Amino acid sequence: MAMNESSILYDELVKVHGDDPVKIEEKIAQSKNFMQAVRDLIEVCGDDPNRNGLEETPLRVIRAFLEYTEGYRDDPKKHLEKVFDVDHEDIIMVKDIEIFSMCEHHFAPFFGVAHIGYIPNGKITGLSKIARMAEGYAKRFQVQERLTNQIANAMDEVLQAQGVMVVIEAKHMCMCGRGVRKSDAVTKTIATRGVMKNEEKRMEFLSLLKD
Numbered sequence: 001m002a003m004n005e006s007s008i009l010y011d012e013l014v015k016v017h018g019d020d021p022v023k024i025e026e027k028i029a030q031s032k033n034f035m036q037a038v039r040d041l042i043e044v045c046g047d048d049p050n051r052n053g054l055e056e057t058p059l060r061v062i063r064a065f066l067e068y069t070e071g072y073r074d075d076p077k078k079h080l081e082k083v084f085d086v087d088h089e090d091i092i093m094v095k096d097i098e099i100f101s102m103c104e105h106h107f108a109p110f111f112g113v114a115h116i117g118y119i120p121n122g123k124i125t126g127l128s129k130i131a132r133m134a135e136g137y138a139k140r141f142q143v144q145e146r147l148t149n150q151i152a153n154a155m156d157e158v159l160q161a162q163g164v165m166v167v168i169e170a171k172h173m174c175m176c177g178r179g180v181r182k183s184d185a186v187t188k189t190i191a192t193r194g195v196m197k198n199e200e201k202r203m204e205f206l207s208l209l210k211d
């Protein structure tokens with residue numbers, strides 16, 4: 001590894017894991033093994049890891065993955081904990097929150113939008129905090145169903161809401177350029193908690209998605 005690559009890697013790993021020397025030593029060793037595996041993968045795929053465009057790719061890949069998974073360093077529920085005492089009896093929904101996550105089966109991205117709504121119980125949270133919380137769960141190795149449920153559980157548990165509903169609509173890259181190759185397919189998942197299980201409330205929530 002070139003000197004400047006080593007220092008870039010060191011800086012990234014300290015940001016993620018702190019500066020405990022034993023831990024950093026371990027993470028540097030694992031990263032070097034991974035970067036060698038990326039070089040091997042390039043060869044297995046039939047290309048030359050030493051050619052100009054590919055020689056820095058192992059480092060690019062590891063940096064990209066640290067970014068895709070920054071949610072592991074977040075405590076998503078914490079974002080919701082700052083609440084305001086406001087009486088509001090009906091649905092509050094934040095719609096079209098962009099989601100970019102990583103399919104845990106293929107390490108291929110899946111992305112789309114989340115719509116997150118709740119009926120509070122005397123406490124509301126900041127709207128941006130709902131998006132921050134969703135981001136914290138998305139930036140991990142995920143399946144869409146777990147992501148949907150983690151978001152719903154966080155809203156339910158922290159806000160003690162009367163009801164919660166989450167809808168995610170996403171495209172999975174593992175279904176596009178490989179495998180079944182259905183690049184127009186969109187996966188929709190829904191999670192409901194509390195009074196949002198009630199048919200009338202679900203319909204009201206879904207009608208808000210039509211605008």
Ligand SMILES: Nc1nc2c(ncn2[C@@H]2O[C@H](COP(=O)(O)OP(=O)(O)OP(=O)(O)O)[C@@H](O)[C@H]2O)c(=O)[nH]1
Pocket residue numbers: 103104105142143144145172174175178179180
């Ligand atoms: N339920 C669910 N499945 C997912 C998600 N992301 C990817 N998958 C699926 O995970 C499955 C993994 O299936 P496997 O048979 O183990 O892997 P595979 O041989 O690569 O499957 P194909 O994609 O069908 O080629 C595939 O059907 C993917 O479509 C997700 O978020 N939720």
Ligand SMILES: [Zn+2]
Pocket residue numbers: 103104105106107108172174175
């Ligand atoms: Zn996949």
